[in-house]
Amino acid sequence: EAQVTQNPRYLITVTGKKLTVTCSQNMNHEYMSWYRQDPGLGLRQIYYSMNVEVTDKGDVPEGYKVSRKEKRNFPLILESPSPNQTSLYFCASHRASFPDTQYFGPGTRLTVL
């Protein structure tokens, strides 16, 4: 079954405590993205990767890091989380040049106290 998985699904943490949200896809997609979803703002892209070792900033990259060492994995790192990073996060992937193949993960709800 084609899928994008994210872990954890829910996370409550405190300001400044480093955390990583994992994302993995089993479709051999080149393109992977991280989005955050906030009420009234829709989905905003944080970072994206066009292939292994190729990453770039999206619209709201401040406070986040990513890496793409393997094609299937694209972890999101918050090195010093702050309350304004409380949000719902989605990972997505698609085949390069075939945007109709985009799949989203189930989401990670993060609360930073």
Place this chain on the structure above:
Amino acid sequence: QQQVKQSPQSLIVQKGGISIINCAYENTAFDYFPWYQQFPGKGPALLIAIRPDVSEKKEGRFTISFNKSAKQFSLHIMDSQPGDSATYFCAACPYGQNFVFGPGTRLSVLP
């Protein structure tokens, strides 16, 4: 120039009615315009999409209308059902790369 505007923010429709959601964009490099449907607790899922070389695409009860000169596109849901109650996002994408999403429309279909 990257922004995609979407209206209305919320929509209430009676069962059997027509739901219409509108979007507008500025970037002429966009060449793919999808609509995503999201149910509570789930990730968005592709509903229907259109390329700018056609003005309309229909899949079952869902239709996209596209006006290239006005840089606008809309989603029409015919014979709306309570099961269609969800949040709908329009999006735009240039050359199969980065997606830009609208802020979303929460649709409620009353039984």
